[in-house]
Amino acid sequence: MHYVALVTVLALAEFIWFGILVSKARTRYGVPAPASTGNEMFERAFRVQMNTLEQLAVFLPALWIFAHYVSPYWAAGLGAVFIIGRAIYARSYVRDPSSRSLGFALTALPSIFMLVGILWAAVRTLLSTAG
Amino acid sequence: MHYVALVTVLALAEFIWFGILVSKARTRYGVPAPASTGNEMFERAFRVQMNTLEQLAVFLPALWIFAHYVSPYWAAGLGAVFIIGRAIYARSYVRDPSSRSLGFALTALPSIFMLVGILWAAVRTLLSTAG
């Protein structure tokens, strides 16, 4: 589980980094709190952070349950894809929001893959216990 | 704990579904990223997703800690109420935001009930250890 803990720390560090970029964008593009709209470039940085928050809400529970039920090594590997995918997502979103699909897919797919894996493992176990 | 894992997967799948609805609403109502305002119908779909994210942040930790300290079966049952409540919430919010109270209550109450249960179990254990 050490690799899963490492992946979690790195994914959260990446999220903190996106938060720092939002904070810098506030100053650079003149969007003081509590506003979160008004400048296109600020909104890009802000949406990167918010979308990452949405994705983490699925990714982290999926990661730990999958590591427990299926495989911690596959979990860590899929987690590494997630972290790299998020970096690509952030980079492409800030340049041009319409080019965010690849990075988005590289973070959504590992989570969906792990959810399906958990579903398969849980249903199989429940059936074998019932049988 | 298999039922709790199943409930988690289903709640996350529901959240992913709400995200897909936001993505569809972006295209349908002409709200390209990074904007998240400008069309009432898009904003309804967007707020369903965001409110679900806020609720999941309370629900998932409450679910797992309650399952561990109190009862995994009650946790799974309350989790099922949450998932159905969110579906009602999403449906009524998109139709008319002022009608969202029932669905909201059906997701907030299971979480609050579980938090109170954890509090009760934790305080009781700490007191009995001290005694």
Next chain:
Amino acid sequence: MHYVALVTVLALAEFIWFGILVSKARTRYGVPAPASTGNEMFERAFRVQMNTLEQLAVFLPALWIFAHYVSPYWAAGLGAVFIIGRAIYARSYVRDPSSRSLGFALTALPSIFMLVGILWAAVRTLLSTAG
């Protein structure tokens, strides 16, 4: 781990409280759902809730992994700082958003401290296993 469970419940209760304040601000300042902009005072309450959600996404995983790998007592103590820091943050943000730095630091630093602690513990264990 009982103290860690207690800290989690209190942090989530605080977050629910911020949600109730947003709900009250909707009525008080006339910002009906699905809008989340249009009144400065509403936006302050709303940003307090959203920023707390962002912080919880880092804090809760960090809290539990740190409690497991490093120390549940330190985790609970740092968690208490987080909860108090968030209360200061909310109070100062609603009064004047530009005064939010102290409360922000008191919640960000415990999380970052715990992430560094996990990183240190995980790397050390991986190296000792490899050696």
